[in-house]
Amino acid sequence: MVVALDGTALLSAQPALAAEFGAGVGAVQWTSTAYLLAVASLLVLAGRLGDRYGHGRLLGLGLLGFGATSAGIGLAPSIGWVIALRAAQGVSGALLQPATLALLQLSRPPAALPRAVAVRTAGIGLAAGAGPLLGGLLVAWAGWRAVFLVNVPLTLGLAVLALGATERRAVRPSGARREPVGWGGGLLTAATLAALVHALTGWSWWSGGLTVVGAAALVGYQRRAVRPVVPGAVLRSRVVLAGTGLLLATGGGLFGSLFLGTFLLQRVRGMGALTAGLQVLPLTVLMVLGSPVAATALRRYGPRRTAVAGVGLVALGVLGLARSGPTGGPVLLGAVFAVLGAGFATVMVTATGAVVAEAPPGYAGVVGGLKQTAMNVGPTLGIAATAGVCLLAGPGAVRPPLLAAAALAALGLLPAALLPGRPAARPAGAETGGTVQKAEPSRA
Numbered sequence: 001m002v003v004a005l006d007g008t009a010l011l012s013a014q015p016a017l018a019a020e021f022g023a024g025v026g027a028v029q030w031t032s033t034a035y036l037l038a039v040a041s042l043l044v045l046a047g048r049l050g051d052r053y054g055h056g057r058l059l060g061l062g063l064l065g066f067g068a069t070s071a072g073i074g075l076a077p078s079i080g081w082v083i084a085l086r087a088a089q090g091v092s093g094a095l096l097q098p099a100t101l102a103l104l105q106l107s108r109p110p111a112a113l114p115r116a117v118a119v120r121t122a123g124i125g126l127a128a129g130a131g132p133l134l135g136g137l138l139v140a141w142a143g144w145r146a147v148f149l150v151n152v153p154l155t156l157g158l159a160v161l162a163l164g165a166t167e168r169r170a171v172r173p174s175g176a177r178r179e180p181v182g183w184g185g186g187l188l189t190a191a192t193l194a195a196l197v198h199a200l201t202g203w204s205w206w207s208g209g210l211t212v213v214g215a216a217a218l219v220g221y222q223r224r225a226v227r228p229v230v231p232g233a234v235l236r237s238r239v240v241l242a243g244t245g246l247l248l249a250t251g252g253g254l255f256g257s258l259f260l261g262t263f264l265l266q267r268v269r270g271m272g273a274l275t276a277g278l279q280v281l282p283l284t285v286l287m288v289l290g291s292p293v294a295a296t297a298l299r300r301y302g303p304r305r306t307a308v309a310g311v312g313l314v315a316l317g318v319l320g321l322a323r324s325g326p327t328g329g330p331v332l333l334g335a336v337f338a339v340l341g342a343g344f345a346t347v348m349v350t351a352t353g354a355v356v357a358e359a360p361p362g363y364a365g366v367v368g369g370l371k372q373t374a375m376n377v378g379p380t381l382g383i384a385a386t387a388g389v390c391l392l393a394g395p396g397a398v399r400p401p402l403l404a405a406a407a408l409a410a411l412g413l414l415p416a417a418l419l420p421g422r423p424a425a426r427p428a429g430a431e432t433g434g435t436v437q438k439a440e441p442s443r444a
Contacts, residue, residue, distance in 0.1 A: 005130065008135070009132065009134050009147045010031065010032065010147060011132055011262045012147075012276060013135050013139050014259075014263075016139050016273065021079040021082075023079045025391065029383050031083055032259065032379070034084075034086045036383075037090065039093045039372070040377045042094035043370070045185070046097075047366040051366065057163070061163075062095030063155045063159035064156070065088075065089075065091065066096065067155030069085050069088050069089035070148040070151035070155065119291075132262070133278060133280065133284065136272070137274055140274040184221060185225065188221055192211060192215055193377065193380065196381070199211050200385050233363060238418060239355070240354070242416070243415070244370055244371055244374040246347060247347065247371065249414075250343075250378070251375055251378030252381045252382030253315065253382055254340060254344050255378070255382045255383055256381075257318045259382075259383045261280075279330060279334065281337075282334045284341065286339075286341030287345045290342040290346060294349035295353075297309070298350055298353060302420060303419035304417065304419045306349075307347060307350045308413060309346060310344070310346030312413075314343035314347065315409040317339035318405050318406035318409055320335075321340075326399075347412065354420075355370075
């Protein structure tokens with residue numbers, strides 16, 4: 001929740017940050033994508049470290065690092081320092097995200113897992129949706145730096161609780177060998193994603209070429225390495241891959257539109273940070289209210305139909321923002337953001353439930369990291385793509401980049417079609433999906 005709140009609160013602060021440092025859209029988008037790149041590159045590796053050394057330990061260390069870098073960003077003297085510290089903050093964020101999902105799977109019986117996932121999703125949705133409003137309040141009250149400084153006491157307090165908690169560990173299947181942690185794949189992923197983001201925002205041929213080379217090297221590494229980026233047991237799960245693909249596409253469409261929407265409301269429409277945050281409030285409400293509704297729909301209609309409905313709502317909401325954003329009244333804009341919130345809540349509940357339930361034994365952290373990687377790569381590409389189209393279309397152009405974001409969201413229909421078509425059978429005492437590890441108290 002801390003990470004989700006911080007990420008969307010930044011959206012409200014970016015116009016003020018850009019004004020203070022005299023930075024353009026191309027530079028400001030790096031304050032989001034530098035963080036997301038670091039997180040996306042290290043999430044799977046962080047999941048492996050959690051599986052080996054304990055997810056509670058990594059959660060505590062990640063919280064300490066997140067608080068320290070937040071303090072640094074709050075004191076940053078230039079846009080370059082903000083970008084560099086955001087990348088460092090992403091390293092800490094990578095330790096946080098898979099740990100929370102893995103701890104959830106290890107602490108809940110299979111029958112209770114879907115409800116627990118829905119509660120977690122609602123919490124993340126509340127934090128992410130409240131971010132623009134809280135960010136607007138902080139910017140109006142104390143400036144954009146307060147958006148980061150407010151993290152410091154919160155993360156330090158949570159770190160004390162996390163490091164002092166007792167954790168239960170998963171028992172790996174009999175005879176299974178513990179996989180070593182590999183760092184080469186993380187470095188290749190970081191370099192490839194950085195080149196791709198630069199290619200999207202700068203439309204540079206050389207960075208496009210580096211992206212192709214990096215992607216080829218990453219595929220070769222995955223095939224030949226003793227320690228591949230994603231273990232073969234995880235790659236063989238069609239549901240896990242479809243769920244991550246679904247989050248990748250829809251997350252890109254949503255956050256690309258929110259990045260541009262913030263500048264639209266504050267720069268084009270002339271709203272203050274607080275007024276713009278209030279305008280986005282329906283997104284918060286529908287993300288919270290939509291999560292339990294989505295969980296019910298998932299049980300009744302199955303993952304495929306529920307996911308398709310969620311993707312359709314996100315794409316429809318982005319198209320509505322493209323049409324009504326420049327001139328629409330507050331009621332119409334509120335309805336558009338409500339549709340976006342309802343759609344993304346549906347997608348998150350469906351995809352997260354599928355990914356967690358299908359995690360192979362002993363790979364809860366890796367699967368959690370893979371899911372969160374999609375949640376970070378999607379916004380990275382969405383923000384980079386909308387910023388790139390915005391630069392091509394020229395100052396004040398709103399609809400072309402928003403149409404690109406809608407198209408990206410609609411790509412989520414492809415992985416949604418690969419999810420199971422029927423609700424999971426739930427006989428008494430049976431698991432709701434996948435194989436969940438038995439657990440025993442950790443001796444660590």
